[in-house]
Amino acid sequence: MNHLLRNTLVLLFLLAGTIQVHAQTPDQRQERMSRIENAKIAFLTDKLSLTQEQAQRFWPIYNEFTDKRKDLGQRQRQLRSTNVESLNDQQIRDLIKQNLTLRQNEVNLEKEYYDKFQKVLSVRQTGQLLVAEREFTREILQRLGGGRRGGTPAPAGAAN
Structure with a gap:
């Protein structure tokens, strides 16, 4: 097709x-x-x-990647939904650090999985x-x- x-x-x-x-x-x-x-x-x-062979190898890796990426996204949305007005300065600092850590985890996840994808894809x-x-x-x-x-x-x- x-x-x-x-x-x-x-x-x-x-x-x-x-x-x-x-x-x-x-x-x-x-x-x-x-x-x-x-x-x-x-x-x-x-x-x-x-190709059919690539698809058979790619989709399990991709599904694992998207599951992990969704989990990180949910955790980031939870942090963003926190009412900053109700927090003290230290709690706000901690929240910012947690957010940055999650963003870094997302980058690390992408690096890890793009290496895995290249074992299956060009x-x-x-x-x-x-x-x-x-x-x-x-x-x-x-x-x-x-x-x-x-x-x-x-x-x-x-x-x-």
């Missing part, structure tokens, strides 16, 4: 799953997240031009991974943003 057709199918798949977040039940949210995850797999597989594919992740996230945010405002998401082939 050529890249344009595959990308179009992925985007159509995403459009079909665009539902307002506040109207969803937990089961609907889980189903939507599953569809997004499946679309991400298809999108990244296509963008990186993974250097070019590893570089393309960063770009493809951003592209996918941008597409999702555009689709979700269109749905939240009550507008209709742009057609799959529409220019940005």
Whole structure:
């Protein structure tokens, strides 16, 4: 399947799953997240031009990486949600240090996993991974943003 057709199918798949977040039940949210995850797999597989052998080796590593990255992100969001106004100066210093430590942990995680990715992917594919992740996230945010405002998401082939 050529890249344009595959990308179009992925985007159509995403459009079909665009539902307002506040109207969803937990089961609907889980189903939507599953569809997004499946679309991400298809999108990244296509963008990186993974062979079947590469895909079998890449996805377990990538899933482990994203799980660890999500954990760090949740911990960072918890810190950011702390009401600084209610803290004394020492607590604020500690909070800042914790945040910097988590950010450093995130950088260290990326270094560790990009080394692991290069054992499975070419250097070019590893570089393309960063770009493809951003592209996918941008597409999702555009689709979700269109749905939240009550507008209709742009057609799959529409220019940005």
